[in-house]
Amino acid sequence: MKHFMCCTITLISVLLAVAPASAQGSGRLIGWWKMDDAPGSSTLVDSSGYGRNAALGSGVSIIDGRFGKAVLFDGSVNAWAQFTNPAHLTNFTLAAWVKVTSFANSYPKLFQLGYCYFQFSTSMPGKFSLGIGSTPTRGEWNSNGTGPFMVETDKWTHAAVVVKRSYTSPTEWVTQPVFYINGVRCGTLQTPKTYSPDAAGSGSGYLGNTGVNGTRAFDGAMDDVRIYDECLTDREILELYQNCPVVVDAGLDQTCHRAIAQLQGRLISTNPYSAAINATSYWSVVSSPIGVLPVFATPFLPATTVTLPEDGVHVLRLTAVSELGTTSNDVTVVRDSTTPSGNSAPVVTLPWSSTSSVLGQGLALTGFVTDDANPSAVPSLRWSKLSGPGGVFFDNAFTNTTVAYFSTNGIYVLQLAADDGAATGADQVTVTVNLPAGDLADGLLHWWQMDEDPALTSSYDSAGANTLTLRNQTLLQPGKIGNGLRFPSTNSYAQATILTNAECFTFSLWLYYDAAYTNNIGKRIFDYGTSRFFIYFNPDKIYLATRNLADTGDYSWTQQNYSLENDKNQWVHLAILYDRRPSVSAGKRQAFYINGISTGSSALGAACDGSKAFTTGDLRIGGNGSIRNFDGVFDEMRIYDRLLSDEEIKTLAIDPDNNHAPVIEAAAALTIQVGHSVDALARVYDDGQPRGLSLATSWSVVSGDAAKVLFDDPGDPATTITITRSGDYLLRLFATDGELSNAVNIHVTAAASGTILMLQ
Numbered sequence: 001m002k003h004f005m006c007c008t009i010t011l012i013s014v015l016l017a018v019a020p021a022s023a024q025g026s027g028r029l030i031g032w033w034k035m036d037d038a039p040g041s042s043t044l045v046d047s048s049g050y051g052r053n054a055a056l057g058s059g060v061s062i063i064d065g066r067f068g069k070a071v072l073f074d075g076s077v078n079a080w081a082q083f084t085n086p087a088h089l090t091n092f093t094l095a096a097w098v099k100v101t102s103f104a105n106s107y108p109k110l111f112q113l114g115y116c117y118f119q120f121s122t123s124m125p126g127k128f129s130l131g132i133g134s135t136p137t138r139g140e141w142n143s144n145g146t147g148p149f150m151v152e153t154d155k156w157t158h159a160a161v162v163v164k165r166s167y168t169s170p171t172e173w174v175t176q177p178v179f180y181i182n183g184v185r186c187g188t189l190q191t192p193k194t195y196s197p198d199a200a201g202s203g204s205g206y207l208g209n210t211g212v213n214g215t216r217a218f219d220g221a222m223d224d225v226r227i228y229d230e231c232l233t234d235r236e237i238l239e240l241y242q243n244c245p246v247v248v249d250a251g252l253d254q255t256c257h258r259a260i261a262q263l264q265g266r267l268i269s270t271n272p273y274s275a276a277i278n279a280t281s282y283w284s285v286v287s288s289p290i291g292v293l294p295v296f297a298t299p300f301l302p303a304t305t306v307t308l309p310e311d312g313v314h315v316l317r318l319t320a321v322s323e324l325g326t327t328s329n330d331v332t333v334v335r336d337s338t339t340p341s342g343n344s345a346p347v348v349t350l351p352w353s354s355t356s357s358v359l360g361q362g363l364a365l366t367g368f369v370t371d372d373a374n375p376s377a378v379p380s381l382r383w384s385k386l387s388g389p390g391g392v393f394f395d396n397a398f399t400n401t402t403v404a405y406f407s408t409n410g411i412y413v414l415q416l417a418a419d420d421g422a423a424t425g426a427d428q429v430t431v432t433v434n435l436p437a438g439d440l441a442d443g444l445l446h447w448w449q450m451d452e453d454p455a456l457t458s459s460y461d462s463a464g465a466n467t468l469t470l471r472n473q474t475l476l477q478p479g480k481i482g483n484g485l486r487f488p489s490t491n492s493y494a495q496a497t498i499l500t501n502a503e504c505f506t507f508s509l510w511l512y513y514d515a516a517y518t519n520n521i522g523k524r525i526f527d528y529g530t531s532r533f534f535i536y537f538n539p540d541k542i543y544l545a546t547r548n549l550a551d552t553g554d555y556s557w558t559q560q561n562y563s564l565e566n567d568k569n570q571w572v573h574l575a576i577l578y579d580r581r582p583s584v585s586a587g588k589r590q591a592f593y594i595n596g597i598s599t600g601s602s603a604l605g606a607a608c609d610g611s612k613a614f615t616t617g618d619l620r621i622g623g624n625g626s627i628r629n630f631d632g633v634f635d636e637m638r639i640y641d642r643l644l645s646d647e648e649i650k651t652l653a654i655d656p657d658n659n660h661a662p663v664i665e666a667a668a669a670l671t672i673q674v675g676h677s678v679d680a681l682a683r684v685y686d687d688g689q690p691r692g693l694s695l696a697t698s699w700s701v702v703s704g705d706a707a708k709v710l711f712d713d714p715g716d717p718a719t720t721i722t723i724t725r726s727g728d729y730l731l732r733l734f735a736t737d738g739e740l741s742n743a744v745n746i747h748v749t750a751a752a753s754g755t756i757l758m759l760q
Contacts (some may be wrong), residue, residue: 448636
């Protein structure tokens with residue numbers, strides 16, 4: 001269940017600055033060659049900002065690449081790109097997209113940084129090699145040399161290495177590299193080695209060769225080449241491989257008969273492993289009537305308001321910036337100060353006047369809107385909270401269909417409003433949010449969270465004592481929450497001991513099917529071979545198969561009206577209720593749930609006499625040890641000795657990565673007396689996401705004499721404000737959860753005397 005936070009906020013004197021988009025990863029991006037230079041260029045531009053433009057040898061040309069353009073190295077002595085080497089690297093990351101033409105040359109280089117060599121092995125083409133020292137073979141490590149961790153020719157592959165080094169004495173280093181292919185570790189970690197440090201960061205750096213006229217030439221293409229001066233995490237490497245820029249939606253075009261228009265921009269993450277929007281955004285003016293400059297209330301937020309001083313057509317642009325690229329989208333806002341004739345306000349109808357929900361679960365909301373298309377063709381929509389004891393988070397507040405989440409239980413009134421630019425219509429619904437029933441710790445036999453260090457070959461049981469042992473290249477990689485299990489080879493699986501012999505079970509897990517390495521049939525999710533119990537995927541349905549009680553025949557059920565193939569490359573929650581009691585009803589009661597929704601199960605043609613008990617053998621997850629691996633990732637796997645309720649399964653299926661920006665509730669304007677103090681001017685709610693980050697808030701003075709605004713504690717969200725000079729002030733409250741942000745502006749009038757007014 002999500003944990004929510006509420007803060008009572010008062011004014012803080014210093015603006016929490018909106019920082020530019022940080023580099024993808026924890027370290028600085030100190031070398032970045034996008035390879036999008038014009039054909040015929042003799043230099044590659046460094047986009048990191050560190051000025052490491054790379055000069056090209058005559059054996060290098062610009063071609064079409066993985067993203068835009070790429071650089072082709074022809075494998076000759078003149079195939080090189082030379083740049084200023086980053087000095088004094090200790091921990092660092094090298095990454096590139098490569099398309100190998102051939103492995104004919106000896107130790108073909110991807111990178112050379114002084115005495116550091118990231119290359120392909122000569123003894124086994126397609127295998128990575130790393131050398132640190134005065135010769136390419138000194139202190140050398142090699143990646144896993146078996147499939148699927150091999151680079152193939154004529155195929156774009158993402159290659160990366162993370163090098164961690166530390167001093168054990170003034171004259172000795174311990175170095176440990178980690179190799180990655182297509183965003184995933186190449187099997188097990190490399191063995192740390194100790195040696196005397198060389199100047200790995202001295203001299204020039206090279207791509208594609210050991211230097212000018214070098215003899216270790218790479219034969220193939222490179223694209224999106226990067227150097228970081230820190231060790232990126234597994235998840236950050238995976239995000240580089242996925243290369244999913246943020247999608248920008250500037251909202252619908254609109255006609256507005258007011259001076260202020262609502263902009264409904266959104267940044268949409270397309271990364272299936274993380275909801276993080278690793279980008280900053282800003283609004284700009286593309287075109288506007290001559291002499292008119294629209295003013296954005298909070299130009300760094302996708303959803304904001306804009307003041308349009310004069311009538312006319314205004315084209316506004318929302319831009320998102322990250323190191324994966326810059327994306328933008330335009331919206332046209334027409335201001336017309338005349339009153340439209342014959343206009344009727346939009347009619348909003350919600351299908352119910354009241355409903356209920358369970359705390360922690362999303363409430364699906366749908367409204368119906370009709371309008372006369374005057375003056376705007378399509379009215380702007382917005383969901384909001386009118387009353388209630390906590391915060392409300394909407395997946396998308398600007399559409400008629402959305403999902404709402406609540407920070408606490410109680411009674412709320414929500415509203416859907418439709419605005420055609422001149423008139424507004426709305427409808428309301430009362431929502432009673434109840435506390436969840438039941439206890440998800442009750443009957444929990446096993447719970448593998450899979451959040452161990454990827455260097456380990458085990459995953460511990462948080463509920464019992466049934467440790468999973470990772471077999472045949474099964475490895476820990478980024479999962480739905482923290483890490484998960486990847487089964488890259490046909491014989492990969494994770495093994496546990498015998499299950500408790502209960503009458504009923506519930507199996508629950510998150511799974512991500514991508515067919516990244518293999519494509520077989522009968523992909524195992526759970527396998528209890530000796531007892532003939534399987535949950536598997538083949539080829540588009542999920543099956544449950546078991547031996548009968550007498551051990552003389554088999555039963556099999558499938559889920560209805562669902563194909564996992566249609567949900568490829570995204571996380572899906574699967575829950576299966578398994579009842580092995582000998583009765584007709586039990587034989588037809590096996591139930592399948594996808595993302596918390598029951599998909600039913602097929603009925604048996606004959607009565608079920610009960611299923612065979614778990615008495616011998618072992619439990620295998622993700623494969624059967626031969627050719628039945630699940631080609632994807634598992635995470636958060638649970639086994640219960642009871643049948644969970646629909647409500648409990650929905651709770652397990654709540655998306656833990658569904659982060660929402662903090663919600664700020666504040667008055668739009670107020671008047672205070674000079675020299676008097678006020679507090680509790682706003683409330684901020686946070687949904688507790690993302691994990692590991694915390695809510696931060698800050699206030700700034702946007703306009704007015706900032707020196708006359710006094711705060712007790714600028715870092716305390718419960719501080720008080722005192723204004724010592726009369727006048728008008730515009731104050732901004734900013735809130736961020738470390739990933740998503742929100743802000744509001746409050747107009748404050750400081751009066752020499754009179755009554756304090758609060759205006760909504």
